[in-house]
Amino acid sequence: MASSAPTPTAKWTPDQPLIRIRDVHKSFGPNVVLGGVTFDVMKGEVICLIGPSGAGKSTLLRCVNALVPIDRGSILVEGQEVHDPMLDKLALRRKVGMVFQQYNLFPHRTALDNIMMAPRHVLKRDRHEVETLARALMRKVRLEGKEDFYPGELSGGQQQRVAIARSLAMQPDVMLFDEVTAALDPETVKEVLVTIRELVEDGMTCMIVTHEMGFAREVANQVYFTDRGVVVEHGPPAEFFTNSRDPRTRQFLSQIL
Amino acid sequence: MIAVRDGTLPVLKPFRLGTASLPAFRLRARHGAFIAVALFLFIGIGDAQAGPAAAASILATLLKWTPLLARGFALDIAMSFLAMAIGTVAGVVVGLGLISLRAPVRGLAWIVTQLFRNAPWLVMLFYCMLLLPFEVRVGGATIPLPDWLKATFGLGLPVMANVAELVRGAVRSIPFGQWEASEALAFTRWQTLRMVILPQCIKRMTPPWMNLYSILVAAMPLTSVVGVSESMTLVGDVLSAENRSELLVPMYLYLLLWFFAYCYPIARLTVALERRFQVR
Numbered sequence: 001m002a003s004s005a006p007t008p009t010a011k012w013t014p015d016q017p018l019i020r021i022r023d024v025h026k027s028f029g030p031n032v033v034l035g036g037v038t039f040d041v042m043k044g045e046v047i048c049l050i051g052p053s054g055a056g057k058s059t060l061l062r063c064v065n066a067l068v069p070i071d072r073g074s075i076l077v078e079g080q081e082v083h084d085p086m087l088d089k090l091a092l093r094r095k096v097g098m099v100f101q102q103y104n105l106f107p108h109r110t111a112l113d114n115i116m117m118a119p120r121h122v123l124k125r126d127r128h129e130v131e132t133l134a135r136a137l138m139r140k141v142r143l144e145g146k147e148d149f150y151p152g153e154l155s156g157g158q159q160q161r162v163a164i165a166r167s168l169a170m171q172p173d174v175m176l177f178d179e180v181t182a183a184l185d186p187e188t189v190k191e192v193l194v195t196i197r198e199l200v201e202d203g204m205t206c207m208i209v210t211h212e213m214g215f216a217r218e219v220a221n222q223v224y225f226t227d228r229g230v231v232v233e234h235g236p237p238a239e240f241f242t243n244s245r246d247p248r249t250r251q252f253l254s255q256i257l
Numbered sequence: 258m259i260a261v262r263d264g265t266l267p268v269l270k271p272f273r274l275g276t277a278s279l280p281a282f283r284l285r286a287r288h289g290a291f292i293a294v295a296l297f298l299f300i301g302i303g304d305a306q307a308g309p310a311a312a313a314s315i316l317a318t319l320l321k322w323t324p325l326l327a328r329g330f331a332l333d334i335a336m337s338f339l340a341m342a343i344g345t346v347a348g349v350v351v352g353l354g355l356i357s358l359r360a361p362v363r364g365l366a367w368i369v370t371q372l373f374r375n376a377p378w379l380v381m382l383f384y385c386m387l388l389l390p391f392e393v394r395v396g397g398a399t400i401p402l403p404d405w406l407k408a409t410f411g412l413g414l415p416v417m418a419n420v421a422e423l424v425r426g427a428v429r430s431i432p433f434g435q436w437e438a439s440e441a442l443a444f445t446r447w448q449t450l451r452m453v454i455l456p457q458c459i460k461r462m463t464p465p466w467m468n469l470y471s472i473l474v475a476a477m478p479l480t481s482v483v484g485v486s487e488s489m490t491l492v493g494d495v496l497s498a499e500n501r502s503e504l505l506v507p508m509y510l511y512l513l514l515w516f517f518a519y520c521y522p523i524a525r526l527t528v529a530l531e532r533r534f535q536v537r
Contacts, residue, residue, distance in 0.1 A: 065442055091442035108456050117452060118442040153486035163438075170442065 024073035032122030035229035048216035051226040097167030103153040112147035137165040157188025284524035296510040303503030329488035343413035348420025373418035385411030408480040427458035
């Protein structure tokens with residue numbers, strides 16, 4: 001289960017991959033969910049993971065920020081080994097932000113509170129400073145005026161944008177998006193995708209699991225197609241969507257596009 | 258897919274946290290009406306049976322003894338508040354133990370909960386009356402422990418166990434996504450519980466908690482068995498003082514009406530809160 005050697009404290013530099021995933025295996029009981037996944041994410045890159053529904057893609061995201069422990073393999077985030085029993089999970093999660101399909105906002109707090117809670121209580125920053133940051137983020141996701149609304153009073157797309165702002169408040173180095181538009185109706189999907197695209201244009205490193213092929217084509221630097229726990233094919237979107245090589249990829253794309 | 262032939266589902270229907278852990282205790286206005294009607298019926302019968310006007314009417318007798326009963330009833334209510342307060346505080350602590358990540362803590366909390374939930378309240382009352390000392394020497398001072406205080410503590414024990422179960426059930430009913438989101442934001446477990454989970458639990462726990470209080474109040478006359486001088490004891494005293502057989506039924510019905518008048522508004526409030534706090 002554990003890697004035997006302690007994590008080397010090598011200093012990470014931006015020329016090295018931000019996320020380095022090597023031969024990651026994960027099974028839930030007899031189900032092999034990840035059967036040896038290997039790739040790198042460089043700083044500033046946007047990776048889109050596409051593929052048939054199955055737990056692999058979402059599980060991989062959750063392995064990156066240590067929500068789910070891996071069985072075998074290695075994940076390095078900014079040089080820090082995730083698959084390490086001595087890992088400081090909180091330090092890792094300060095660097096990695098995650099947005100969920102079901103938004104998972106805290107229903108008993110206002111939108112502004114949702115955004116402010118983590119920087120105040122985890123980063124222990126000053127209240128006024130955090131409030132200014134939170135209001136700026138609300139403006140950034142185009143929800144100015146909705147600060148005092150409770151999640152139950154907001155639409156799905158608005159809630160998802162608050163969720164994105166909430167993760168951004170921690171000023172992470174990489175953002176993970178787990179099928180964030182899957183639970184939204186088509187009209188609201190666009191507003192969330194626009195928000196993500198603006199983030200990308202600001203230089204945020206992103207790993208996005210999505211079914212929105214058009215969006216993947218627009219923003220991704222690399223598209224990875226996973227099926228049954230392995231990466232079948234990958235490439236830049238231009239090549240990938242027009243000239244895919246593997247028959248499984250082509251079959252999947254023909255069903256979607 | 259399991260083939261279903263006899264109409265039963267192969268899965269359990271969704272479980273809603275409500276009053277499932279405690280017996281349903283739905284008071285209705287008609288229950289109070291029945292008691293009141295029965296009371297006046299028996300007053301009428303008793304008056305008819307009574308001898309000539311030498312003895313006062315039953316209604317007059319009831320009214321005569323009302324101040325005394327009121328004092329006894331006030332003690333009942335005071336004990337119920339105190340037992341509920343002690344039990345709730347202790348219950349929340351045990352409840353947090355039930356969801357602890359450490360197995361020994363969980364195990365100990367589980368034992369405590371099962372022990373005090375599955376024991377008859379009267380037996381626990383007796384244990385407390387007999388095991389607790391009649392006075393406690395703290396420092397230089399000697400603090401006497403009156404009977405009603407020991408009885409209150411004794412009734413706090415089943416309250417504690419039931420509240421612990423309520424806490425555990427409420428925490429488990431919070432969607433897993435809340436835990437995931439909190440973890441992803443780098444909250445510690447304690448921060449997650451304090452700021453995200455427990456505040457959402459309070460709403461869910463309130464209706465069954467109020468139901469528990471209703472049951473506790475109805476159980477207060479148990480303390481008369483262990484010697485506390487509250488309303489039930491006083492009714493017995495009054496009946497032996499008056500020594501009139503036709504007073505027997507009306508007196509107890511009168512006491513029943515008092516308890517009903519106290520519990521019914523609580524029951525209505527519980528139902529109203531349940532409706533407002535509908536768990537979506």
